[in-house]
Amino acid sequence: AQSVTQLDSQVPVFEEAPVELRCNYSSSVSVYLFWYVQYPNQGLQLLLKYLSGSTLVKGINGFEAEFNKSQTSFHLRKPSVHISDTAEYFCAASKAAGNKLTFGGGTRVLVKP
Amino acid sequence: EAGVAQSPRYKIIEKRQSVAFWCNPISGHATLYWYQQILGQGPKLLIQFQNNGVVDDSQLPKDRFSAERLKGVDSTLKIQPAKLEDSAVYLCASSPPGTVPGELFFGEGSRLTVL
Structure with missing residues (x-):
């Protein structure tokens, strides 16, 4: 079974x-x-996605992620965060031949002034 | 373009009572999902519809949860009777035909508190 x-x-x-x-x-x-x-009291919004091709993926709000097949990782980065980036971030995966999305447990980011 | 609409946003009930949540997906989106998000956890898929047919309900507790999507548009998720552990946010999502698997559009959720 797939896990994140x-x-x-x-x-x-x-x-x-x-x-x-x-x-x-x-x-x-x-x-x-x-x-x-x-974001607090809101639904989930897509930041970025990796389907194939370039392993560095750029998303909205200055975020980017790098797909590393050998390490089975997909880490998310932002070079400079803003207060407005305070939110919970979820990594998720789906099989290319299926339609089920499996989520990780989430990472809560708290940006301090 | 209007987003995924859900109601009610908040609901508080006693255990053993029943509750229903409603979802209106984005117009033209054939696939509709209900997810359960327990505090501190990632969303978990409860049921997936393709038009008005069920694609996946393997994680739906069928002894107390039911869902329907009449006419392939709106959907209702019902819990009867509710248990304390059903306290969670119930997220509805939809996706259009031909989209990448996993690229979903979510509503704001319905937060259920069972006392």
């Missing part, structure tokens, strides 16, 4: 500092990978 692991449950970070959120997945078949963001 987010290694950090909470990440405090100062405003304008860089942040990296770690995600590892397990799958024996090709997968699509996603990062979703959930």
Whole structure:
């Protein structure tokens, strides 16, 4: 069964500092990978996705993620965070030949002034 | 374009009572999903519809949960009777035909508190 692991449950970070959120997945078949963001009291919003091709994927709000097949990782990064980036971030995976999306447990990012 | 609409946003009930949540997906989206998000956890798929047919309900607790999508548009998720562990946010999502598997559009969720 496919699983997604987010290694950090909470990440405090100062405003304008860089942040990296770690995600590892397990799958024996090709997968699509996603990062979703959930702002307080809102639904999930797609940040970025990896389908194939270039391993560096750029998303909205200055976020990017790098797909590493050998390490089965899909870490999310932002070089300089803003207060408005305070949210919960979910890594997710789906099989290329299926339609079921499996989420990690989430990483809560708290940006401090 | 209007997003996925859900109601009610908040609901508080006693255990053993029943509750229903409603979802209206984005127009033209054939696939509709219900996810359960327990506090501190990632969303878990409860049921997936393709038009008005069920594609996957393997994680739906069928002894107390039911869902329907009449006419392939709106959907209702019902819990009867509710248990304390059903306290969660119930997220509805939809996706259009031909989209990448996993690229979903979510509503704001319905937060259920069972006392």
